[in-house]
Amino acid sequence: MDVILFRHGIAVDVVHWKGDDMTRPLTPEGVDRTKQGAQGLCRLEVQPDHIFSSPLARARQTAELVKAQLSLKTKIELIDDLQPDAPADALLARLSNLPAPSVVLCVGHEPHLSTAVSVMISGKTSASIEMKKAAACGVGFAALPKAGAGTLLWLLPPKILRILGRSS
Numbered sequence: 001m002d003v004i005l006f007r008h009g010i011a012v013d014v015v016h017w018k019g020d021d022m023t024r025p026l027t028p029e030g031v032d033r034t035k036q037g038a039q040g041l042c043r044l045e046v047q048p049d050h051i052f053s054s055p056l057a058r059a060r061q062t063a064e065l066v067k068a069q070l071s072l073k074t075k076i077e078l079i080d081d082l083q084p085d086a087p088a089d090a091l092l093a094r095l096s097n098l099p100a101p102s103v104v105l106c107v108g109h110e111p112h113l114s115t116a117v118s119v120m121i122s123g124k125t126s127a128s129i130e131m132k133k134a135a136a137c138g139v140g141f142a143a144l145p146k147a148g149a150g151t152l153l154w155l156l157p158p159k160i161l162r163i164l165g166r167s168s
Contacts, residue, residue: 001141002103002153003095003120004046005113006066009034009134011058026061030133034062037134037158038069039165044138044154048074048105050098054082056109062134063107082108088119095145113137117155123148134158 010030017024026034047070053063055078063076081090086108095104106113110131118127120139131137138153156164 001095001098001100001145003139003141003145003150004041004048004103004105004136005117005131005139006037006041006062006105006107006136007113007131007133008054008056008058008062008107008109009037009065011133022055023057025057030058031061031065033158033162034065034134035069036165037136037161038066040156040161040163041066041136041165042070043164046070046103046105046138048072048103050074050102050104051076051107052079052082052094052104053077053107054084054109055080056083059107059109063105066105066107082106082112084109084112086112088112088116088125089147091116092119092145092147100144117150117152119147120145120150121148121152129155131155132158134161136161 009026053059113131114129117129137155139150140153
């Protein structure tokens with residue numbers, strides 16, 4: 001199984017947002033940069049069978065943009081296991097219920113995504129991994145996902161994803 005973790009794009013600053021944090025959207029710049037980053041995923045020939053997203057608006061928007069850029073027909077499933085404060089082991093449990101040869105795109109937030117990657121590759125929450133907005137990471141599992149059994153395939157900051165996207 002391959003798991004692609006993608007952090008949501010640039011969102012409206014919480015200081016300037018009057019509504020509930022659940023509804024805080026991407027900025028126009030966030031939309032543009034997310035599309036460019038998703039084009040970078042195209043260059044990597046990423047073709048997920050499953051798309052999971054945090055239910056927060058900025059993650060849902062990001063998942064929709066990535067889905068559109070990759071021309072995927074897959075339905076986006078909103079899951080609480082990708083919320084910012086969700087435990088990483090809950091996401092692993094959900095992933096382990098999928099068929100082993102799956103490719104799964106997970107769109108979420110920090111600090112959850114970097115903690116999830118850490119648990120996947122080391123079995124611990126303490127690995128120092130940084131996922132900036134609209135960054136992506138690929139983790140591979142030889143069998144069903146479990147803590148410490150993953151291999152870091154790639155970790156691309158948003159700038160590199162955008163450069164990859166422009167060269168397609």
